[in-house]
Amino acid sequence: MQPIHLENVQKNYFLDKVQVSALKGINLKIDAGEFTVIAGPSGSGKTTILNLIGCVDTASSGKVVVGGKETGSLTEKQLTDLRLHTIGFIFQSFNLIPVLNVIDNVEFPLLLQNKQSPKERRDQVMRFIDRVGLTQYAQHRPSELSGGQRQRVAIARALVTKPQIVLADEPTANLDSVTGQNIIDLMKEINATEKTTFLFSTHDHSIMNQARRIIRLLDGRIQE
Amino acid sequence: MTHWMVLKIAARNVFLHRMRTLVVGVILAFGAFLAVLGHSFVNGISGGMESSTTQSITGDIQIYSESAKDKLSVFGNMDGSPTDVGHVDSFESVEKALMKNPEIVSVVPMGTSFAQVNPGNILDHFLEKLRKSYKSANVDKNDIDSQKRRIRFLAQEIQKNLEGKFEEIGILSAADAAQAKINLEKVDQEEFWNDFDSNAENKIEFLANKIAPLIFDDNMIFFSYVGTDPQLFKEKFPQFEIVKGEMIPPGTRGFLFHDFFYENMVKHRIARRLDQIKKKMKDDKLTLANSKELQDQIKANVEQSAEIYLQLGPAETETVAQKLNKLLGTEEKDFRTLLKNYLSMSDENFQERYDFFYKEIAPYVILHRVQIGDVLPLSAFTKAGTSTAVNIKVYGTFRFKSFENSPLAGNFSVMDLVSLRELYGFMTDERREQNKEIEAEMGLDDVGRDSIENLFSSSTATKDIKPKAKPQTIDLKFQKRVMGATYTQEELTKGVFLHAAVFLKDTSNVDRVIKEINELSKSDKLGIKAVSWQDAAGFIGQMTFMMKAILNIFIGISLLLAGLMIMNSLLMAAMNRKQEIGTMRAIGAHAQFIYRLFFYETLFLSLLFGGIGAALGALLVVILGKVGIPASGDVATFFFSGPKLYLHLNPSLIFLVMAVMVIIAILATQYPAWKAMKISPLQAMQKRE
Ligand SMILES: Nc1ncnc2c1ncn2[C@@H]1O[C@H](COP(=O)(O)OP(=O)(O)O)[C@@H](O)[C@H]1O
């Protein structure tokens, strides 16, 4: 069973009563442990697809199955739980909680899950911070970190719950190319060791070529 | 677990947005400060009013006739008019029924009313004495002559007083002024006095009607009194104590002035002002140089110097003049100028002149317009519309311990209930007959020692009065024998009463016992209804209620403002933190989590700043509880139940204030939190601008 399965998915937006078709019938299956990139020019629908898979938006028609669950039939609460337990997010602009330090930011989803003892949680948090190489910055606030460091924190936060799927919408767009490459390397490494399914978008050719599978989007359709 | 994280985020947000936090915080702190201070203040005032009311007149509960026309208001109506509360027929049966209730400790029967007494001015007083002397069995010619000389001297003083000022006195029309001038001249003539003895009645009448009113001196004493069982009253109001004179003996009709009233309203006005100035200088550290209030009192004394010189005879005038000149180091011939100079006191000479007044002047003037032992002619309008007069002996003055300076506790003077009934027209026919008989039997023969004569004769003989002469008391005109001076206890308890004070074991049961009394009255047909002391205190009770209401409105407004500010700032926070909130939602935070985030933030704010405000308020209350807030002026003295208000900190008030803060936090959070809950996780994906 694939962790991600899209069937004839359409997404329409309305802008001043004018209908914009962002996705025009998407069929897509992604296997567990894949390291997949969604490529395409700006406006092609990358973000829209990721939002649907990330359960933060709903399709206009078609079927979206994430982690074995058909999202269209889930309530708002169930969708939230699905996001919490199945998906890890890495955002383009990092989206750390500014008032929390690195430890607290990484711990945040674990606290929401509330499955572990404080000790277990702390250990796991420190392990992941170590994994992204930020142990010495553990007590720092996001504002005291560089862009690359922030995105590493975000990666640690996305991975700390050991999700089935990690989604990343243009994770390197706000980073210089060297730092961006480091982030991609880190993601690849984790994909290799943890077998987490990675799905990320980019319009940067040098980055998309490093993926094992590339899904090319153009104007709301897959070009594969 | 998430609570801790929420609190952490909330607290950090509070510190991160310092400006916003500060603005909201200051408003919240101010609200809490005001609430603690204001409530302690109002509680201090109303507590003082409560105890000075309940422990001086109302007790915990008041009962009165069920069919009363007006609501009971022991202090009368706002406009000063008395209330008509009807009466209840038998005190004994009501008391018996009520005492079955184990909560009720005692019942004290009462009737409150107003009376007006005109002790007359000084000429009235001399004339009355003269009239009695003529009627006396053994007429003493010398005595009468000396009295006449005294009156003639006074008439001359009055004439001198009005000279050139007739037109200025607004009370007299031009025609009256002209007539008054003629009358005064007539009295100044030798002829007027030559045939005085043969025509005494007419002459005295003339002087009383035409000359006495020219002493423009409002001598009316207006006071409230409570008719009760004096012995029971003394026992059940444990703060009661006699100050001057003695307690009304059991079974005897009698009257006790409240000492506060006696010293303030009955005392010679110049003496009273001197007392007040001295007290203010000592207690409030005021000085004549700096206090407008004290300066005004000195000014009033100078203006009313007639209250001294009209009361002095020729010899006394001369003696006092000599001593005054010596004191002031002057050789002023005109006594009135001399007196005015003396009364214009300053900080340097006040104490010396104050002592001088009591040593050299007070013995010759009527220091209290009514004296202990005098008989007061009280009159009241009965319900039938006729005026009944009762003569009642003043036995002394009393006060309530620890409420010595409360005008509220000093509102009522005390007399026996039997006399009150009589004033109110509740006399049995039998009693009325009896009184008539006694009256006829006795006639008017009791004159007593003639102290004026003593003063006067010594002055005609020699020019120097012995400096150490004992102060002479001057009897007032109404020294008559009292009618029906005694009553039996049975008579008192069996008869009617207007209302009664009920004392409880535990004052917190007031509402319950009121209900029980009213139910009992219905089932046993007692014909009474019970009200709380607040209701019985009428506008006084309402005033404490109103003060609380006004304060609460004020606090309410400031807290409402704080609530709105909090709401507004949270709303802005929700809008500014859309991405952060969206991120939390995307990562897996439920809407409930976001709600809590906002709630904890306000809770933190309100507890922190509410706490600071409440603590500051409490601190100030504690300090003011030690130091006391001085009352400035009579109104403040009235509200403070004394010259100083000592605040008391009620710890539960702080909890209450904090609870209110939490409620505000909850209310102010609702709308912004709801807005924040609606923020979509999609907001997390939006690029940062
Ligand atoms: N909220 C929206 N409202 C209206 N149109 C939208 C909205 N989001 C995206 N679109 C439109 O949908 C199409 C796909 O957008 P998007 O998925 O953001 O593309 P990409 O991420 O590849 O740049 C674009 O034409 C865009 O204008």
Ligand SMILES: [Mg+2]
């Ligand atoms: Mg995009």
